[in-house]
Amino acid sequence: MPTRIYVPYQLPTETGLSRHAIEALAQSAIADTGIAFDPSEDSKGMMRALGGTLESCFEGDLDLDVRAHGDFKVHYSFVDPAFENLGIARQLGHYLLHYPGVMKSHPGHGMQVVRGFKHAAFAPSDTCQREAEWFANAIVMPEDQFRKAWDLGGYAQCHQTFWRNHGIQIVRRAKMLGLAVQAAA
Numbered sequence: 001m002p003t004r005i006y007v008p009y010q011l012p013t014e015t016g017l018s019r020h021a022i023e024a025l026a027q028s029a030i031a032d033t034g035i036a037f038d039p040s041e042d043s044k045g046m047m048r049a050l051g052g053t054l055e056s057c058f059e060g061d062l063d064l065d066v067r068a069h070g071d072f073k074v075h076y077s078f079v080d081p082a083f084e085n086l087g088i089a090r091q092l093g094h095y096l097l098h099y100p101g102v103m104k105s106h107p108g109h110g111m112q113v114v115r116g117f118k119h120a121a122f123a124p125s126d127t128c129q130r131e132a133e134w135f136a137n138a139i140v141m142p143e144d145q146f147r148k149a150w151d152l153g154g155y156a157q158c159h160q161t162f163w164r165n166h167g168i169q170i171v172r173r174a175k176m177l178g179l180a181v182q183a184a185a
Helices: 019-033 042-049 081-105 117-122 126-140 143-161 167-176
Strands: 052-056 062-068 071-076 110-114
Touching: 019 042, 019 081, 019 126, 042 052, 042 081, 042 126, 052 081, 062 081, 071 081, 081 110, 081 126, 126 167, 143 167
Parallel strands: 052 071
Antiparallel strands: 062 071, 062 110
């Protein structure tokens, strides 16, 4: 059995960037990895291109374990595949947005994102969570494709185009983009 090297961990570090800046970074990250938009594979493909691995974990409290740049693992416990894509993309947001701040302020340290309220002292701040959510939405429901689908047929067209996402996620994205959500009801 290989020896486990101890890596001290830090919490994610907030970027303080606007939603628009974060969504631009997400689109840039997609372009940098050379991934073509595919609503069923976009976050997994991006994770693999960045050196990450995916581990099914129905028990435990860890969502993301970053040991070093290019060495990270996303733990997921999604029973519903519709949550999987956005959940992985959210962890990619933590990795790409927040880990650089950890590397700068604590060289040689890793970063972990825990789940659940019983670990509130170790959970990312609300701002970090919001930033990761903005990033994830830009990955799995990019603004230009989302707006085109919405213009073609509102909620129903978006649900068909972005089939890996739950209806509530589509409604939240539409609201975020200032689209007429009452048409989705």
